[in-house]
Amino acid sequence: MKPTRSIANDLSAYGIARSTIQGTPLNEDEARKIHAFWSACNYLALGMIYLQSNPLLRQPLHIDHIKNRLLGHWGASPALSFIYSHLNRVIKAFDLDVVYMAGPGHGAPGVLGPVYLEGSYSEVYPDKSQDEEGLLRFFKDFSFPGGIGSHCTPETPGSIHEGGELGYVLSHACGAAFDNPDLIVAAVVGDGEAETGPLATSWHINKFLNPIYDGAVLPILNLNGYKINNPTLLARISHEELENLFKGYGYTPYFVEGSDAASMHQAMAATMDHCANTIRRVQHEARSSGTPARPRWPMIVLRSPKGWTAPADVDGRKVEGLFHGGLEFLIAGFGGAARLHRCQQGVIKALHLRSGRIGRLRQHGLGQNQHGSGAHRQHYGGADRSQKTLHRTLLYPPRVTHQS
Numbered sequence: 001m002k003p004t005r006s007i008a009n010d011l012s013a014y015g016i017a018r019s020t021i022q023g024t025p026l027n028e029d030e031a032r033k034i035h036a037f038w039s040a041c042n043y044l045a046l047g048m049i050y051l052q053s054n055p056l057l058r059q060p061l062h063i064d065h066i067k068n069r070l071l072g073h074w075g076a077s078p079a080l081s082f083i084y085s086h087l088n089r090v091i092k093a094f095d096l097d098v099v100y101m102a103g104p105g106h107g108a109p110g111v112l113g114p115v116y117l118e119g120s121y122s123e124v125y126p127d128k129s130q131d132e133e134g135l136l137r138f139f140k141d142f143s144f145p146g147g148i149g150s151h152c153t154p155e156t157p158g159s160i161h162e163g164g165e166l167g168y169v170l171s172h173a174c175g176a177a178f179d180n181p182d183l184i185v186a187a188v189v190g191d192g193e194a195e196t197g198p199l200a201t202s203w204h205i206n207k208f209l210n211p212i213y214d215g216a217v218l219p220i221l222n223l224n225g226y227k228i229n230n231p232t233l234l235a236r237i238s239h240e241e242l243e244n245l246f247k248g249y250g251y252t253p254y255f256v257e258g259s260d261a262a263s264m265h266q267a268m269a270a271t272m273d274h275c276a277n278t279i280r281r282v283q284h285e286a287r288s289s290g291t292p293a294r295p296r297w298p299m300i301v302l303r304s305p306k307g308w309t310a311p312a313d314v315d316g317r318k319v320e321g322l323f324h325g326g327l328e329f330l331i332a333g334f335g336g337a338a339r340l341h342r343c344q345q346g347v348i349k350a351l352h353l354r355s356g357r358i359g360r361l362r363q364h365g366l367g368q369n370q371h372g373s374g375a376h377r378q379h380y381g382g383a384d385r386s387q388k389t390l391h392r393t394l395l396y397p398p399r400v401t402h403q404s
């Protein structure tokens, strides 16, 4: 059956924010700061994945500055740091104790970025200091054997959830909240992760949380539409079905959907405020009455593009919002030695868009990178396989639409 226009629009991860909770709680200064923090996180994520020198882009970017082997999931990262930034705000505003768990922990750059920016990383690892030298070490060590893992590992400051094997974030979140009455565990669930058996079952953790003696778990489902290069189920069922599914699990789902940064910040802030207030109210009522009734805990559904803020297309191919936005976005899905050179140009294009050095790169020749990404191509599919998947993805009704 052909999807109706309204369903397709309903499922769009693009445009001005649509949210269950309305409001614009951020004043101009707060909105500017939170956006600046998030933008810096995205820059750090790119730097971790791509750069082996020139970490602050003081010199015009050259191909020699790019790592020879690119590893890391860019696609998951921007949403992870978006959520992290907003949690930091609400922690300060409400004086909360919060621990963050990234189910899509493969997007470690989206966690490491904010952890470095806020200073925690340098506290634990003084060699990764908050200066150019430390930043370079931070970038170079990312995903290098014996260095910083490309997944959230136990070495990641603040991380008690190994991001490598998908499916356990809600179970771990629940374990952390047991007998920890003052703790809120913010648990990000990937929409691909949500299809694993352990995760699909563990939405029911809310039946085990006692509002008197335990802390709270705030699940945040990131509907970015893809699990590597395949569409996800939860991103493709209607809004009504999704809402009813989570109501059926015993939650009150709050939706935050879109890609426009300014309105998404306001929508997320309003939603976080509402969730924090609800958790406090529920716990206060249970603790003051001594009645441990099972509340309908809040949860957030964040529908945002995969690889949010990446270039909409590179070399004529869509990147943001498609699975190409997933891994190191300009290599995966492009494959083929003949295209490598253009991929490198794309990498540089993407990075210099953020560096404000547009135009200067054209004056510099780009060398052909001799180091292939063969293992990745083999693992994630070369150009031909990606093309096939792309067509299948686009035919899958109703798809996430791009309304740029």
Ligand SMILES: Cc1ncc(C[n+]2csc(CCOP(=O)(O)OP(=O)(O)O)c2C)c(N)n1
Residues within 6 Å of the ligand: 073, 075, 076, 077, 104, 106, 107, 164, 165, 166, 167, 189, 190, 191, 192, 193, 194, 196, 222, 224, 226, 227, 228, 232, 306, 326
């Ligand atoms: C149990 C398990 N199966 C498969 C994988 C391989 N894998 C790594 S990332 C990924 C996609 C995850 O998609 P999603 O949860 O939607 O996160 P996103 O990258 O879209 O943010 C998969 C399948 C894994 N890490 N663990």
Ligand SMILES: [Mg+2]
Residues within 6 Å of the ligand: 190, 191, 192, 222, 223, 224, 225, 226, 227, 228, 232
């Ligand atoms: Mg996904």
